[in-house]
Amino acid sequence: MTTTAAANPPIIDLRSDTVTRPTPAMLAAMQAAPVGDDVYEEDPTMRALEEAAAARFGLAAGLFCPSGTMTNQIAIKAHTEPLSEVICEQTAHVYLWEVGGIAFHSGASVALLPGQRGRLTAAQIEAAIRPENVHYPTTRLVCLENTHNRGGGSCYAWDDLQQIATLTKREGLALHLDGARIFNALVVTGQRSEDYGQLFDSISVCFSKGLGAPVGSVLLGSAAFIRKCRRIRKVMGGGMRQAGYLAAAGIYALENNIERLADDHRRAAQLADMLQQQAYVAEVLAPETNLIMFRLHDYVPAADFLAYLEQQGIRASSFGPQWIRFVTHLDVDDAGVERVQQALAAAPY
Numbered sequence: 001m002t003t004t005a006a007a008n009p010p011i012i013d014l015r016s017d018t019v020t021r022p023t024p025a026m027l028a029a030m031q032a033a034p035v036g037d038d039v040y041e042e043d044p045t046m047r048a049l050e051e052a053a054a055a056r057f058g059l060a061a062g063l064f065c066p067s068g069t070m071t072n073q074i075a076i077k078a079h080t081e082p083l084s085e086v087i088c089e090q091t092a093h094v095y096l097w098e099v100g101g102i103a104f105h106s107g108a109s110v111a112l113l114p115g116q117r118g119r120l121t122a123a124q125i126e127a128a129i130r131p132e133n134v135h136y137p138t139t140r141l142v143c144l145e146n147t148h149n150r151g152g153g154s155c156y157a158w159d160d161l162q163q164i165a166t167l168t169k170r171e172g173l174a175l176h177l178d179g180a181r182i183f184n185a186l187v188v189t190g191q192r193s194e195d196y197g198q199l200f201d202s203i204s205v206c207f208s209k210g211l212g213a214p215v216g217s218v219l220l221g222s223a224a225f226i227r228k229c230r231r232i233r234k235v236m237g238g239g240m241r242q243a244g245y246l247a248a249a250g251i252y253a254l255e256n257n258i259e260r261l262a263d264d265h266r267r268a269a270q271l272a273d274m275l276q277q278q279a280y281v282a283e284v285l286a287p288e289t290n291l292i293m294f295r296l297h298d299y300v301p302a303a304d305f306l307a308y309l310e311q312q313g314i315r316a317s318s319f320g321p322q323w324i325r326f327v328t329h330l331d332v333d334d335a336g337v338e339r340v341q342q343a344l345a346a347a348p349y
């Protein structure tokens, strides 16, 4: 009998960095975790994760949630009230991919600004702040995203973040960071996580994207802010009991899976180079981290291209007309990149 392994090499899943599965070492750390009831705030592993994450970003307290959508939406609700307005980029995850949650949970309106690969400037934000007038909602909050997903994993320069934070402090606005992929940005720019707490009132950090944990994000902020957020998490049904098993995966990820993000970035650059050389590719956003966004020429139907990749055992996602996204992560190695390169070179277009 021939082995099926040779005939069916493993699927290379480039749809997202959320598709990673916990490694045996991470699972062992989860299994060994001491746990308690986290709604009673008696889970020692959860406490350790929330404290470690907060300390790492120079903030006082943390709150673990099942998803980044929940951490973002809780933060927005805690920073605003109905009749307020949130300023964000027009393709921000908090606006585009969180089911309209800002309206649903917070009853706030949203001012959308066009960014440069998702990045906003202090001048743009300043111009969008509402003057005092009975007709207008009250600007309360600015949300930034770093790295920016729809912007193709783009990162903010430190100076730009500082200028935005100076503005929001002066204007008495809260500043929230959707840092689902903040570690990718830190690894590339060399910025220090500890410095982020000086700029942002709240930060959401994800463990289940590039860091390889099965579940979870943490929301960071001041002790009083996180106390308020803990109540909002409870009303959303997000209070968890022996959640230390999940926290252990987050601790393992913080200790083991950050430096290696540089490998994902190197592989993303290799794939982008290869895409650049293909006649059927019209445009590639130069990858800054682990996301590669590229546009197919109009004569290549995007659905056919994805079906071709699927036949080769490669998965990717469509990101709007003719745009495709590849994401490198923990479960894509050099051999996988080589297989993708071969498939790209052999594509029948």
Ligand SMILES: *Cc1c(COP(=O)(O)O)cnc(C)c1O
Binding pocket: 066, 067, 068, 069, 070, 072, 093, 094, 145, 147, 148, 149, 178, 180, 181, 206, 217
């Ligand atoms: C994935 C993602 C989120 C939300 O995370 P979930 O855990 O999937 O809810 C938030 N912001 C950005 C930028 C993301 O990429």
